[in-house]
Amino acid sequence: MDPLTRTDPPHEDHPEPAASPVSSATDDRGTTGTTATDTGDGFQLLHPVAATLWRIGSVATALIVGGGATGIAFAVAGVEVVPLCLAAVTVVWTVFGWWFPQQRYRHWSYRIGDAALELRRGVWFRTSAAVPFHRIQQIDVEQGPIQRRSGVVTLRLRTAAAMSEGTVPHLASDEADGVRARLLEAARVSRLIDDGH
Amino acid sequence: MSGTDTDAAGGGITDDVGGTADAGDAVPAVAFVAAPRRLHPASPVVDLAVWLPRMWPVLLIAVSRSWGPVALGAVAITILAARAVAWMRTSWSFDGRELTLSSGVWNRTVRSAPVERLQQVEVVRKLRHQALGVSSVRVQLADGGISSGDVVLEVLSVHDAEALRVELERARRTAVVGDVAAAVPPPPSHELLRLTPGLLALGGVTGASLLLLPAAAFAVLSVLDDVGLDDDAFDLVRGVSLVVGIAVVAAISIAGAALLTVVRHHQFRLSRRTTDLVVERGLFNRRTTTIPMARVQLVRLHRNLVRRRCGIASIDVITSGRQTLDGAGSTGDSVPVARWADALAVSSAALGERSVVQADRPTVPVAVARLVRRRMIVAAVLLGWIPFVASGWPEGPRGAVVVGVVVVLVGVVARATGRSRRHGIGDDVVVVEGGTLAWRRSLVPFDRVQSWSVSQSPFQRRHDLHDVAIHLAGHHAVTVKDATVEQRDALLEALRRREAVETAR
Structure with a gap:
């Protein structure tokens, strides 16, 4: 299988995830606490709220930086070409910031394979990464205030390589516990085998 | 090859090539106990030699004044006093499993180096150490981005430094192969390279x-x-x-x-002692570095155009330790120059028993064309505007011709670079090489691979090309650029197969 080829997830026609905390949301399957979605090839999508969180970040950045610069330009120069151009850029940036996270979400997936955690991501620049279990040195679970409100966490796998790409963002908290436990168990088993037990 | 006499006072390596025992065994054992010990009493003076040159602007002003010598003396005494207090609050110990350094006057720091995590040991004698008859020992640990912290014993007696190095090597061998095997006298060291x-x-x-x-x-x-x-x-x-x-x-x-x-690199000598590589070099700053071969992550050979013509190359033996500015560390232990045949022999020796293959999978023509196109476009974009806006350059059509020639030259070099890129997949090692003006071959043991990733840009997607990055411990990665689907799958298959072998071992 092409490691970069994505099977379209079955959520294509799904409505946008609710803005409310997902721990109390209900998905199309009628289960409470929506978790990741299977893409059909064993890969799991992130929690749907990931798109919303990325969207909040990118739109806020566009509005604060672009809007701020535009406001200052209008205040200083009045209605001139440069402020108008900045305003146009801000509008385009904001629209892009609204649209792109959903694409990013659709292309972000992970799978706990037989011997490694596999990740796929990227809309234009696509990356597929694998982190073998027995190379895992440490697993961090991080949660910012907005993530805490949305009931998701970021799982960070560390190996001896500083450049390893083992970060899974915006996993549902309860699912992250399961993923973390499975990874730890897989790493422990790998090490036991390594040690000859 | 000739033997090197034991010279504990000189701090040199003390083995005889072709001898019967490990060099370290020639050094009288020091009773290393868990009880903390102080560094050499000359520590404050060595520190003064480090600090004074850093204060050169103040010194420059002071010497031009009548009160200069007095001020200079006061500064020196202050530094000596401060460093003496620091020396009194610094201690180290080695219990056979862990080297521990406690330091700090106000904020205490305890730094530990377990022997099984040791990347390399260096005994360094800079000019100031040689003047005072002391040595420093640097124990380098893996730095995977989580934490870092070499343990540096800045001032030890030459005897203690050499004895500690021997003890650390012995303890590491014990940790790796067990008490019984470590008790067996190690085979003699073997000189790999000596540079004239x-x-x-x-x-x-x-x-x-x-x-x-x-x-x-x-x-x-x-x-x-x-x-x-x-x-x-x-x-x-x-x-x-x-x-x-x-x-x-x-x-x-x-x-x-x-x-x-x-x-x-005066009197550069590279030798293999049991499972370690030992590098000695330096005229004023004499440095002895021990690199456990089990810690070697990657071996690189470098050649530029001139060196290619001269039939020489340089070699980097890279561990996951931290690179430092003064040349110590992960890439600083390189062989600065060697004849090509010697370079190949050294790179093979550094990889231990692993079999090295030829890079027999060249970049496909479409990838070469893509590289040429990309570099020419970048060069044209970067240089194309210059004749029309920059003064002091050929202007107008003449400038355009100059830029055109440069862009074509960039294309020619890019074509040569693309055609030089190739990789090979062996049972134990993956080989990646390429480059025109600066050619480089990377030899990566499969059992050192930490993780890998495949990436593809929109432009690569048009030709179904991929970059495969292999991540190694520390901050190192080797990338196979513009691999075809077949090349990518073969490489991933080899990585997965080897990973399964590693897990099952």
Whole structure:
């Protein structure tokens, strides 16, 4: 299988995830606490709220930086070409910031394979990464205030390589516990085998 | 090959090539106990030698005043007193499993180095150490981005430093192979490479150090120009013709580069002792580095165009330790220069028993064309505007022709680079090589691979090409660029297969 080829997830026609905390949301399957979605090839999508969180970040950045610069330009120069151009850029940036996270979400997936955690991501620049279990040195679970409100966490796998790409963002908290436990168990088993037990 | 006499006072490696015992066994054992010990009492003086040069602006002002000597003495006494207090609050211990260093006057720091995590051990004797008859020991640990922290015992007696190095090596062997195997006398060390001053000089004049002096001269002239002191300096060279000036600068640069390299790597010797590589070098700063071969992550061979013509190359033996500015660390232990056949032999030896393959999978023509296109477009974009806006350059059509020639040259180099890119997949090692002006071959043992990733840009997607990055411990990665689907799958299959073997072992 092409490691970069994505099977379209079955959520294509799904409505946008609710803005409310997902721990109390209900998905199309009628289960409470929506978790990741299977893409059909064993890969799991992130929690749907990931798109919303990325969207909040990118739109806020566009509005604060672009809007701020535009406001200052209008205040200083009045209605001139440069402020108008900045305003146009801000509008385009904001629209892009609204649209792109959903694409990013659709292309972000992970799978706990037989011997490694596999990740796929990227809309234009696509990356597929694998982190073998027995190379895992440490697993961090991080949660910012907005993530805490949305009931998701970021799982960070560390190996001896500083450049390893083992970060899974915006996993549902309860699912992250399961993923973390499975990874730890897989790493422990790998090490036991390594040690000859 | 000739033997090297034991010279504990000189801090050198003390084995006899072809002898019957490990060099360390020749050093009288020191009763290393868990009880903390102080560094050598000369520590404050060595620290003073480090601190005083850093205060050169203050010293410069002080010597021009009548009260200068008094102030200088006061500063020196203050530094000595402060460092004496620091020395009293610093202790180290080695219990056979862990080297521990406690330091700090107000904020106490305890740094530990378990022997099984040890990447390499260095015994360094800089000029200040040699003057005071002491050594320093640097124990380097893996730095995977989580934490870092070499354990450095800055001032030990030569005897203690050598004995500690031996004890650390013995303890690490015990940790790796067990008590019984470690008790067996190790086989004799085997010299892999010795560099003559002539070869070192050749390495200097064909390497990057050739540019050091011209760059330094340019920097000095720029500073003189900035501070308005340039008249005298320029009067000196104003009467000299351009050709003579260039010839003089070139001659000085060549002589300087050769001298610098010979001094830095004086009496360079690389040997293999049991499972370690040992590098000795340096005239003023004498350095002895021990690299456990089990910690070698990657071996790289470098050649530029000139070195290729001369049939020489340099080698980097890279561990996951941290690279440091003074040349110690992960890439600083490189072999500065070696004849090509020797370089191949050393790279094989550094990889232990692993079999090395040829890079027999070249980049496909479509990837070469893509590289040429990309580099020419970038060059055209970067240079194309210059003839129309920059003054002092050929303008208009003449400028466009110059830019066109440069862009074509970039394309020619890019084509050669693309055609030089290739990789090979063996049972134990993956080989990646390429480059025109600076050619490089990377040899990566499969059992050192930490993780991998495949990436594809929109432009690569049009031709179904991929970049496969192999991540190693520390901050190192090797990338196979523009691999086809077949090449990518073969590489991933080899990585997965090897990973399964590693897990099942």
